[in-house]
Structure formats: C-alpha cells, structure tokens
Amino acid sequence: MTIVLTPYWSNGVQKLKMAPQPPPKPAHGLTPPTLDEEVHAVRCMKQFRGKEKDIEKYIYLSMLKEQDPHMFYRLCLNHMSEFTPIIYTPTVGQACQEYSHNYRRPEGLFVSIKDKGKIRSVLRSWPKMDDARISVVTDGSRILGLGDLGINGMPISIGKLSLYIAGAGIRPHSTIPITLDLGTNTQKYLDDPLYLGMRQRRVPTDVMTEFMDEFMHEMSVAFPKLLVQFEDFSTDHAFLYLERFRNKYPVFNDDIQGTGAVVLSGFINAARIASAASGEPLSSHRILFFGAGSAGVGVAMQLMSFFTLEGLTEDQARECIWLVDSQGLVYEGRGPLAEHKEYFARRDYRGPPIKDLLDVLDYVKPTALMGLSTVSGAFSRAAIETMAALNPRPIIFPLSNPVKLSECTFDDAVKYTNGTVLFASGSPFPEIPWQGRTLFPGQGNNMYIFPGLGLGSILARCSAVSDSMVEASSLGLANSLTEDETAAGLLYPQIERIREISADIALQVIRAAQEAGVDRHTELRAMSDAELLAFVNSKMWNP
Ligand SMILES: O=C([O-])CC(=O)C(=O)O
C-alpha cells in the first residue's frame, strides 16, 4: 500500500510507503523462475556482507526493509548480533549524522515548531491511526553521545522501532517513529544546504513546553492506545518532560529509565560475582558514576533499588553512590548544582574540589565504576589499574555510545585488570581470547529492556508506566540468564534470545502494572503466569 504523506518541508511529491503487508504474489513471469525464499535469504546476506562500509550495510538494510520487510525482519531475527550494530548502535549514530545527505524517502512523522497550534492535523496524516501502539519520539537534541543533530535524529527513532518489531514482535504498522523539529543549535547543520530541518536555532524551553503540552495531548487523542518512548532529549528536557507527563500519559524515557534498568540488571549479575570473590556483602558495594547527565543520574536512581532490595533504607542506599561531573566529585557546598544532581551530592565531603578521576578513585575506593560521560578514553590505564588494585573483580561499565565515545575498550579493561574485570559497555565490543578462554563483553544497552517493557505496557494497556514496572523489567532481565550463560560469566543474555527475554520481561511488567493499578486490560489479572506468558507470545508478530 502506498500512502501519500506530505512532510512539511516537501513539495508534496514524496510518498511514504507503509510496511509491511505480506507482499502479494507477483503474476507468473514477473519473477525469475527459480526464486526460492531460502536461497534468497542467503543471497540477501551475501549482498549485505559484501558491502564494505557499515553505513553502506545500513543503507542496504534500510532499502531491504522497505522493499521486502518480511525478509528484513526474518534475517534480523536470525542474525541479531550481526544486525544490531548496523541497524542500531553504533552505525545508526552515523546514519543520523549523515541523514540529510543519505535521505531517500520519508519514513515516520515529522512535527515541527511551525505546526504549533495545529499539531492535530499533522498527526492525522498518519495512515494507520487505529493500529498505533508505540511511538519513539526524539527532538534530536542529544543523539547518543553525538550532540544536537536536529532533525537528523530520525534514524534513532526508526532503529529503536525496528528492535521493537524484531525483539518484541510488535506489528510493524503499529509503530510510529517521530522526530520533533524544534530547531538545532549545531551551526554545521544550519549552514548545510542539504539539511532537512528548520533552519533556526532551538526555541526556548517555555515555548518548547507549550509545544510539548499540545503534542502530548493531541497524541493521546489521535492514538488512544499509544505508548510513547522519549528518546535522546537533552538532559534537562529529558527530566522535565518525563516528570511533566509520566502520571498523565503512558510514557517513559528510554535514556533515564531504560538505560537505568539495563544497567541495574547487569550490575546485579556483576555484583553477585564480585561479592563472591571479595567475600563482602552485596550491600557494601560502592558505585562511582563518571558522568552526571540524564543517563548518569537516571542509572544512579535506578541502582538505588539494588541497595533497597538488599534491605538498606533510601538514605543508606544513596550513601553507596558517588557522582563525578566535568567539575569533579559532586558534593554539597561545591557551588550551585544542576537540579538533577542535587539528590546525589555528597553530604559527607567538605574539602576542596576533587577534580581528577584518579584522586576521586583514591578517595571513594569504589567497587564499581560507571561511565556515562561521552568522554572517549576517560578510563585511563591508571584508572583501570586502580580499580583492579582495589577489587579482586572490579566492575567497570563504560556505557557511553557510540563505540568511539566509550570511556575505555574491552581490550584495555581486560588487559589492565589481568582478566578480572566484570565489564559491560553501551556499544558492542568483540569478545577476546584470554589465557586459553574466551571473555565476553556485556552490552549494557537499553535494547534489552525497551522491547519487553514496551510490549508489557501495551498489552496491559497501562495508563502510566510506574517505577515498579521499570524495576520489574530490570529484575526480569537479570534473572533471565541460562545456566550456560552464567557459567560463561555473562552479565546479559545472548541477544539472539531477545524474543524469549522480551516475553519474560513483558510478563513481569504486566504483573507490576497490575500491582500498581495502572493496567486497563484487567482481564489479564485472572490469568496464571503460564497463561499470561502464552498470551504474550500469542501477541507477537512473526515475519
Ligand atoms: O541508543 C542506544 O544505543 C542507547 C541509548 O539510548 C543512548 O545511547 O542514547
């Protein structure tokens, strides 16, 4: 089916193709006589692997998704660990940066500041209004660690939704990628004649808030069954709009809550191993966050529940966490702090600012070092060696994305800890051989969480996404390791099992929604866990 959709910048000649109905069988003679689906899958993989550059692979898969969506998702499911670095992090980051140059066709919905006052009519252009269940919405202001990309953020919404479809079996035409164009402060794009967005600087926050109020209201009217995932808003706006809308609409923020949940999950599994090696109780872990933006503070907030689940009070849990920002250790009395950092500002430190990471490590003596700074290489050899000297099994999670912004590589972490590191990164690293064994890096990326969290929220028809639902997704993931995965020292399950994991997470999320009383699909309450899991699986779309 082809539907005409006129993006606000276009002259109306572009067409948006909606994916995917099973393709009608072409009349005899219109395909080669021996075209066979199994062989064609091999052919597609050969074409894919034949591309030299990752961005070429991205473009190939993007075209395959448009032309033959069933084949695209089938290959996606069969080659998950090979595809995710292309359709998702890190290559999707490059696809965003080059979006205005590589652009071929509209995909998704663009709502610009010019539409303020008439957002309703823009949303009504969407062809499959009744089917809409999940939208990933970005304003492009902080795409991965790559900064303000303006309208070029669209591929991140598209990439996340491809994982919803592949990883949680959401039906393709139930997904809406949305990019809000509120301007960009990146001069390079404003000067670029090919840039596809509004050629203006970002509007001030009060104007943006009026826009967001209208946008969210109209979304809830146009798409009453829709869950909204906020993605890659700049830190202040990420917190602002999560708080503003979270009790009013079904919405969550992937960078605050999704990343928080995935790191909590990996941390639970790492802490079990580390505590077994050190003999120290789980409640005595000390976590240092290097980077205090939306992701850093979101993760810190989520990790509080690691300690409260161990029986500590909220205050005691907070005492186990230290933040470092670009000025060094965050503490009360250092001077004015951004609001979102205040909660974790240390109250037990009064000295002069501690700026250098090595000095902070020396002062805090953490068992775990988390990187959410987007400062490439910030975990130096000396920092990694210090962690290894402090701990028999140091926990080091360089979580910044994409790969080139990671605080350290897996290789360095293994080398400088003599193989003792418990490691997870935001972006993928290859496994490495080490003293006759293979060591596997964990990928602490929210891609493990949002498909299942979203699926559970949609099936429960929740009116809001509660903290308990996010926590349930995290615990569901932590407990999803198989015996083999545990024996291999993995902190996260293999991504090939994403469907199974998403179903498990969805089950836990639905139960948490029921307990919080935010579920509107109340018939699910009477089901046993086995029945509910079967229900979840029956709702998954298969290519
Ligand atoms: O997209 C990813 O890979 C993870 C994420 O949300 C981010 O880095 O903002």
Ligand SMILES: [Mg+2]
């Ligand atoms: Mg993100």
